[in-house]
Amino acid sequence: MATSGPIKKSGADWWRGAVIYQIYPRSYQAPDGSGSGTLKGITRRLPHVASLGVDAIWLSPFFKSPMADMGYDVSDYCDVDPLFGTLSDFDEMVAEAHRLGLKVMVDQVISHSSDQHPWFKESRTSRDNPKADWYIWADPKPDGTAPNNWLSIFGGPAWEWDGVRRQYYMHNFLTSQPDLNFHNPDVQDALLDTVKFWLERGVDGFRLDTVNYYFHDKLLRDNPPMQIQVEGAAQDAPDTNPYTYQNHLYDKTQPENIAFLKRLRALLDQYEDRATVGEVGDGYRSLETVAAYTAGDDKLHMCYTFDLLSPDFSAAHIRKCVTAVETQASNGWICWAFSNHDVQRHVTRFMQPGDSQDRVAKIALTTLLSLRGSVCLYQGEELGLTEADIAYEDLQDPYGMRFWPAFKGRDGCRTPMVWEAGQLYGGFSTVKPWLPVPEEHRIRAVDVQQGLAGSVLSHYRDTLAFRASHPAMTEGDFHFLQVNQDLLAFTRRQGDQALLFVFNLTREGQSFIVPDTVSVKEQLALPGFKPGFDGGVVKLDGFDAFCATIG
Template identity: 75%
Template sequence: MTKASFPSKAGADWWRGAVIYQIYPRSFQDSRGTGSGDLAGIVRRLPYVASLGVDAIWLSPFFKSPMADMGYDVSDYCAVDPMFGTLADFDRLVAEAHLLGLKVMIDQVISHTSDQHPWFKESRSSRDNPKADWYVWAEPKPDGTAPNNWLSIFGGPAWEWDGVRRQYYMHNFLTSQPDLNFHNPEVQDALLETVRFWLERGVDGFRLDTVNFYFHDRQLRDNPPLVKIEGATSADAPDVNPYGMQNHLYDKTQPENIDFLRRFRALLDEYGDRATVGEVGDGARSLSTVAAYTAGGDKLDMCYTFDLLSENFTADHIRRCVQAVEAEVADGWICWAFSNHDVMRHVSRFSRDDDDRSEVAKLAIAVLASLRGSICLYQGEELALPEADLAFEELRDPYGIRFWPSFKGRDGCRTPMVWESTLANGGFSDARPWLPVRYEHQVLAVDAQLGVEGSVLEHYRRMLAFRRAHPAMVTGDIAFVATNQDLLVFTRRLEGEALLFVFNLTREEQSFQLPAGLVARQIIELPGYRPAFDGKTVVLKGLDAFVVGID
């Protein structure tokens, strides 16, 4: 697939409405027989990614790391970990992606480092060294306990005692992931220089991990308990994790973050046509945080929340999420996703049984591609890969190991990509892979679906081509149409194009009559769907979809 086949979106706003494909490097393609994926393996598979019709790739961390949290514990922001290759391999990846018309976004994990980072080793060595204030250090209470009640997402207190400094340091995640002190301008300067390093190497954008975690409350005030709203759920942490029992007023989402994001944006603006997408995990405040971080055109370009990463695949839930974004994020931009490397794969979350997985996968991309915003796809979802069921002894994720068996962690969605159905390990590696390849994945491999009429893979390709062919789907306005609430119905409009979408997310037959004032102008075949329509009323079977051009 060449650049001419899928031309790169040009201009400073290339990210607006873009389709971004997330690659988890450790699990994409092994080129060296180590059992783990690498950058050269990604290069090998880039033509496949381009052939899907996406605009950009997002690479999860490949930086030098002890890998306690699979690379989200960085020990050198400007080096490629040897398990993934070299800087030369990365440069080749960027060059090849650009030749194929793909933008390259990389994961910046700057709220914390590994405890093996030279900055932390120096910081913990004494209370008066040049980097003594580069991390969040605090005195114990008189009884020796932690400074406050803040909790780690990975379990237990967010504080770890250090015997050298005789102080506690803060960690929102593992004890080996100390939090940087963003209140120190030197820390901000040093981090921005590492961002500049990758900008100079030609990256097109950054996915900012835990973007609202950068600053903490200077006074170290206790978080109050969370007042639960009946029926409300949050994807910030599983129910088995006491982290969800607090209202996180003071350990994240501090007002000082706004000015830092302006600094980050100013740096990117020096290079032109660069983009940012921030990960916001902030419970009920997520949308207000997204609005603050993306408003004004001087901070982040877009953010994504956990709203659609739940188990709720219903018309009512999706309608409420999108309407809330439209109401609150006035001049900002959202990036929607149903799956990523941190949550159970969505065909397993949304399906009732194995028999409807392919239909659920097809309808999910049809819905996602029709929403207003940019969208992010996670490797393997275009094959309808389900969540892999792993035994405890197969786990690598410290989160799952900590909360087993009530929460199995994130390994089930991180198992290797499957390329060839008849090869060992699905063609991912000649060696034993770092996570197992299950048979139910192998039979869904790329070669078993590519060019096969009716396959989920071909449906993804056709659906993304359909989106690209209709500008109203990419950046047009969205407005919901009143229904019996079992159907998801909305219009997308841009200049001379107006489309009406009807999605039946139930398993039962549903009908929808065009309301007064909406006149069908042109029947448009949505890939894979042909419900009965008499010009006024459409009848949809379960998990069916319909689109029509309207006046």
């Protein structure tokens, strides 16, 4: 198993077409005697990550935090929570990642902080202290109710009453996650200082949590109702949540954000080869927002949306999403993903009764890696893991507790990584872990799939190597071919290399007739698939894929 090697893409544009592997620190590797993952545990397992052939890792939050929202409630932006280790542990992890040829991106959560952050503790003491307007405070309506109708994604109003100031403060998530006031230049300066802190420690970039939530409407205008649901549009919350009933015109995605993103980019440009990827949750406007945030070279490098984080794994849906990116954000850059720490694992979302779990995992990866853009993979994907069914008494996620049982939260995709099938907790820990390890996960551990021909893990390594050896897949132009809606067919071209891809995302066999305008030179051995090709006709089984060089 390869454990080191050169970074596949170097220089300022390393992120363009990069494959980024997301690690959820609490669930990756725990030390002996602990049921919770640490930075040292991540360092221990980095050779596995490098062996996949990815370009970078993205670490979910490890900052000091009360852990009300599993680290997305930060109480100190410039320190490691003792749960995960120390700053020295972080430095050692970065050094090892770089030795193995991996870039390191950290999850920067700056739209809000914890209510235990010193900034907020000071802000709430009075209306005239030095940090009085570092957060979003507002007077009640004459009847004492909240300033407007804005809602929290985690349920209920986006406003919480504070008895000392006798005002409401805004929170897009938990009441213990007050939103920072980006209209205050001092707040921007302080947050950019925290970004600089990690840049100085050698990180290669940032995943920016809820990047379109930074600013709010100064006039605090009510959001109008969502008059019509746009078919196929990504949703920012499950439909069991009344958050989806509003058209969120005023509580996020404000025009002032562009200027701040330029400030952020200017800071990163002071350092060599750094990159940003922004999380955009903006419903039917997501791709429009991506275009605004990534166009040119003075804002974000790339963004990802929720568009492919849906249950729809069809040629029609993927074609619609990709076409929208190619038309609306042609001057920007997208980062595609099927899974992350906030959504049900995609193998579960895409599978139907009778489907092969491995086959679904393989066709999903190959499809994802063939699209134009960068890619985020989520830990455990490479094992073909399904969503874990977590009992209510084992839940840790406040989101799931709030909307149970209609929405079970995010714990099902955050369960521990499984390394050794012969160990009670899958080699993640020697004691009971913070979330259960499902039996169906344990038997798919890394050591079971390691070196096993035909395994999902082998497929990931082989397909990532295939992508890395074909520049057209990482940087090439993208062009759809007109076909039956049950098939996905497109070309990728870069320099002298041109590739034809055909995907059958249905469960029945399909045939594809190569158009007269496309001249097939040679069928390529796409890892994991053996479609037939004869006389210009491609014959694909269900969940099958074809690739060839073309003229």
